[in-house]
Amino acid sequence: MPFSGIVLCIAAVVFLITASYALLRGAPKRAVQRASYRAVIDAQEERDLHHDPIGSLCPGVRRTIDYYRSLFFKLHNIEDHQGILPEARELLLSLLSEAIASNPEKDGDVLAIEVYNEDQLLAFVHESHKEVGKAYKKYTEGREAGGPRLLAINREKAGVILTRMAPLKLVDGAWLGHIHHITTPFELRPITKQVWQVLSEELGDGSLHLHHAHIYNKLLCDLGVRLPAPYEPSFIDPAHQMKSLGAWKAAVVQLLISLFPDEFLPEILGYNLHFEGLNLETMVLSRELQELKLDAQYFLLHVSIDNAHSGHAMMAAHTVTQYLSHIRKNEGSHAANTAWKRIQAGYVLSANQSKHVQRDISSLSTENVDWNLGSDETLTQDVDTYNIAQLLASKAAVSNMLHSGCRARIGGMPLAEWLESSLGHSKSQKRDALRELGNASPWVVKGDPERSRLIRELKVGGKMFGAFTVEEVEHLKSWITSLGEKEQGQKAYWDFTGRSQNDHVGHTSLVTTHSPLASIPFSSDLTLDESVFEAPLKCHHITPSDCKVILPLWFAHISLLESVVSIPTRVASELGAAIIRALRAQYHFSPESDGVTGMDEVNRANMPDLVDIGIDIIHHQNFAPLPRSISDVLRAWPSTSAEMLLSTSKSPVRNLDVLLGMSLAFLGLQRSVLCSPGLLSHSSRSALKNIIERETSCLQVAYELLRQDIQRMQSFTKGYQIAQSILLEDLGSGRTILITE
Numbered sequence: 142m143p144f145s146g147i148v149l150c151i152a153a154v155v156f157l158i159t160a161s162y163a164l165l166r167g168a169p170k171r172a173v174q175r176a177s178y179r180a181v182i183d184a185q186e187e188r189d190l191h192h193d194p195i196g197s198l199c200p201g202v203r204r205t206i207d208y209y210r211s212l213f214f215k216l217h218n219i220e221d222h223q224g225i226l227p228e229a230r231e232l233l234l235s236l237l238s239e240a241i242a243s244n245p246e247k248d249g250d251v252l253a254i255e256v257y258n259e260d261q262l263l264a265f266v267h268e269s270h271k272e273v274g275k276a277y278k279k280y281t282e283g284r285e286a287g288g289p290r291l292l293a294i295n296r297e298k299a300g301v302i303l304t305r306m307a308p309l310k311l312v313d314g315a316w317l318g319h320i321h322h323i324t325t326p327f328e329l330r331p332i333t334k335q336v337w338q339v340l341s342e343e344l345g346d347g348s349l350h351l352h353h354a355h356i357y358n359k360l361l362c363d364l365g366v367r368l369p370a371p372y373e374p375s376f377i378d379p380a381h382q383m384k385s386l387g388a389w390k391a392a393v394v395q396l397l398i399s400l401f402p403d404e405f406l407p408e409i410l411g412y413n414l415h416f417e418g419l420n421l422e423t424m425v426l427s428r429e430l431q432e433l434k435l436d437a438q439y440f441l442l443h444v445s446i447d448n449a450h451s452g453h454a455m456m457a458a459h460t461v462t463q464y465l466s467h468i469r470k471n472e473g474s475h476a477a478n479t480a481w482k483r484i485q486a487g488y489v490l491s492a493n494q495s496k497h498v499q500r501d502i503s504s505l506s507t508e509n510v511d512w513n514l515g516s517d518e519t520l521t522q523d524v525d526t527y528n529i530a531q532l533l534a535s536k537a538a539v540s541n542m543l544h545s546g547c548r549a550r551i552g553g554m555p556l557a558e559w560l561e562s563s564l565g566h567s568k569s570q571k572r573d574a575l576r577e578l579g580n581a582s583p584w585v586v587k588g589d590p591e592r593s594r595l596i597r598e599l600k601v602g603g604k605m606f607g608a609f610t611v612e613e614v615e616h617l618k619s620w621i622t623s624l625g626e627k628e629q630g631q632k633a634y635w636d637f638t639g640r641s642q643n644d645h646v647g648h649t650s651l652v653t654t655h656s657p658l659a660s661i662p663f664s665s666d667l668t669l670d671e672s673v674f675e676a677p678l679k680c681h682h683i684t685p686s687d688c689k690v691i692l693p694l695w696f697a698h699i700s701l702l703e704s705v706v707s708i709p710t711r712v713a714s715e716l717g718a719a720i721i722r723a724l725r726a727q728y729h730f731s732p733e734s735d736g737v738t739g740m741d742e743v744n745r746a747n748m749p750d751l752v753d754i755g756i757d758i759i760h761h762q763n764f765a766p767l768p769r770s771i772s773d774v775l776r777a778w779p780s781t782s783a784e785m786l787l788s789t790s791k792s793p794v795r796n797l798d799v800l801l802g803m804s805l806a807f808l809g810l811q812r813s814v815l816c817s818p819g820l821l822s823h824s825s826r827s828a829l830k831n832i833i834e835r836e837t838s839c840l841q842v843a844y845e846l847l848r849q850d851i852q853r854m855q856s857f858t859k860g861y862q863i864a865q866s867i868l869l870e871d872l873g874s875g876r877t878i879l880i881t882e
Contacts, residue, residue: 209389210377213308216396217372217708220792226400227576231631233397237408237486238633240493251415251488257481259462266418266458273419280425292422292502293429300364302426302505305385307361308392309498310439311371311710313353314343315392316412318399318707321728323700323752323787325402326770330752332467333406334728335460336413339453342446344712347722347733347839355713356439363436371710387497394494398487399707407480410461411487415495417453419444422499482638529620530571532613533578551581579624590618669858673805674841683817688762690871691810693780695755696771698807698864699727700790701800711794719842723804726835727751729828749828751811757825758814782867798853802860805840808833810868 215222216229244252254261280291293299303310321330321337345351361368368383369375383389398405398412427440446453461484469477549556578595579585586592598605599614609617635642683691705720706712712720722733729748749757755774759767768774775783786803789796814820815829847853 206384206386206389209386209393212393213371213389213396214374214377216393218794219400220794229397229400233401233405234631234634236394236397237490238631240490241486241637242633243493244489251485257465257477262461263458266454270419270454273421273424276421277424280421290429290432292425293433296364296433296435298505299430299433299435300366301382302502303361303364304366304382305501305505306388306498307357307368307383308371309388309395310357311354312392312395313357314340314709315707316395316399316409316416317343318709319402319704320399320409322402322703323696323771327752327756328769329406329467331747332460332464334750335456335463336410337728338730339413339417339456340706341721341725341730342453344706344709344721345718347718347725349713349715349718352709352713352718353439353442354709356442358713360436360439372708385498385501387494387501391494391498394490398490407464407483408487408490410457410464411484412491414457414461414484415488415491417457419454420495422502479639483640486634486638529616530575532616533575534571536608549584551577551584585621585624587624588622590621593621596621667858667862669844669861674837674844681813683813683820685762688758689778691814692755692758693774693778693783694786694810694868694871695758695814696752696774697780697783697786698803698810699751700787701804701807702790704790705793705797705800707793716843716846719839719846723836723839726832726839729832732835749825751832754814754821754825754829757822758820761820761822780871782871798847798856799860799863801840801843801847802857802862803864804836805844806861806864806868808836808840
């Protein structure tokens with residue numbers, strides 16, 4: 142071999158040795174790099190579970206799992222947290238916007254139906270169910286081919302998944318918690334009644350063993366997972382290992398959207414349309430839990446009753462078509478198109494939350510990720526608006542007289558008057574005042590503190606320079622900046638629906654005023670025994686002149702128990718089941734049976750309920766015009782007693798036993814209406830007779846349960862006496878229209 146060839150061979154060998162050495166030497170480094178990359182991905186996934194990605198769409202609104210846990214508790218105890226209602230509404234609007242902005246692709250989605258068409262909607266519902274069916278078929282084929290379980294891999298993993306999902310599953314039905322109340326416009330009640338039937342079935346139709354949240358809790362107990370009740374403070378303790386941000390957020394969404402049925406009914410109907418459809422997760426778990434010898438009843442129920450033929454999916458679609466037909470007939474095509482957009486917004490809100498929950502659940506089946514997230518959770522919230530309001534109130538307390546000559550007006554009032562009247566009272570009034578200031582341009586230019594006259598006046602050369610410290614001015618600037626971010630965060634919803642931002646009916650149906658129940662005299666010596674049910678019902682024949690007195694009481698007493706069922710787990714008991722049956726009687730649903738009525742109830746001839754019977758009384762007395770709402774009733778026949786009943790009913794936790802006692806007393810009013818000639822048509826009389834019989838049975842069960850507790854029985858008796866005194870006082874002393882011993 143020539144010398145040059147030898148040199149080339151040696152060079153080649155040296156190169157190969159060097160390259161091999163470098164390759165071998167670099168292998169550990171690359172392994173470390175891969176491990177580091179995996180750690181980065183894991184850390185990102187961990188942060189995703191803690192931090193809500195809404196921040197990317199709504200700047201300044203990035204919230205963490207702790208935020209949703211806290212809100213979950215407050216919404217379960219809304220009677221004690223009325224001040225969060227404005228925040229709750231703002232958050233709901235932001236979440237609706239998030240959902241809309243997260244669904245840019247319309248193909249195959251409900252958003253593809255740009256103009257409402259009933260045939261297209263029904264076809265979409267059926268096609269959605271077919272797609273889930275195809276996915277489940279693919280899953281079963283994989284299992285039959287020897288594939289492993291996907292979610293409930295073993296009992297331990299099943300326990301982890303079911304625990305993570307608990308915040309959502311234990312509020313099952315909550316999105317409908319405030320639907321079909323007496324505050325619902327009367328013309329919409331045939332529609333909202335259909336939706337309330339879905340709520341009733343979620344709550345077991347008055348049978349505890351069919352109550353969905355109760356069933357889920359039993360499943361957890363079978364796995365050795367014992368959680369506090371969702372309305373207890375300890376439920377949100379991170380120690381319970383409920384670490385899915387998606388589940389907490391989705392649960393909060395259910396509770397949020399339920400709060401405002403007067404304003405967001407179309408969105409509730411859209412949410413219901415999606416949520417009551419089939420989903421793959423439910424079908425997979427129904428099979429895998431059975432394979433592990435666990436009770437899969439919760440998931441099996443949802444597979445069967447959420448069907449698109451006679452179940453909740455078809456009921457939801459039917460309700461949407463009925464509602465839109467009503468809007469088109471009474472308000473025109475433009476209003477119907479806006480309503481359809483709002484229904485779509487509610488639909489994608491549910492769909493968006495479902496995606497987040499499915500992501501969290503699916504990730505648990507990935508064996509290579511450490512899902513022990515630790516306890517380093519932090520809370521990132523919006524600007525604390527209450528502290529801003531408190532700051533302004535403190536300044537106003539020492540300076541309002543200095544503004545008496547100022548011509549500026551805020552909230553329609555001179556500045557000095559506004560400072561004195563708006564900022565010196567309750568938390569809710571302070572928040573309302575702050576909202577008024579936020580809308581008072583040019584004093585506040587949302588999102589732009591430097592252009593806001595308020596900030597300019599606080600700077601050097603301004604008339605209020607020195608009145609606020611540097612730090613206080615910075616807080617005000619942050620608040621003004623956040624207003625612009627909030628508007629941007631809600632922009633997608635307003636743009637998509639075309640709804641006017643001034644179309645805001647408020648939250649009066651939830652705001653309570655603590656009624657002076659204690660000021661109404663009652664005898665603590667009175668005891669109620671079984672004779673109140675066994676003795677014949679004595680009734681007073683109501684005259685036409687009495688009608689103007691009894692009508693507001695008639696409509697108001699319908700409210701007594703309706704709010705009790707707004708939180709599913711609060712009625713997951715035998716007492717709760719009796720209350721659900723009583724409401725079913727008042728709404729005149731079919732008597733309870735062993736089956737699920739589904740579309741049979743929808744197709745059943747509309748039977749008069751207590752509202753219909755009240756309107757029938759008005760019709761027979763030739764009062765005109767017929768009322769269209771409880772507000773119309775109270776305008777026509779003002780009644781402080783009726784107002785008190787309505788207010789008392791809005792605190793169902795605080796007043797539960799009192800409300801039950803009142804309900805028993807008002808059976809006497811119902812009986813008096815039944816036995817008085819000339820008040821009712823034959824169909825109303827027959828309906829009322831049936832309602833009274835069913836209510837009496839339910840209240841007797843409640844009485845038997847409460848009598849075991851002396852203190853609760855005293856409250857029950859107090860409610861009975863208060864209602865009795867109201868009726869006697871309003872109708873005149875000496876007239877016995879109640880159940881008497």
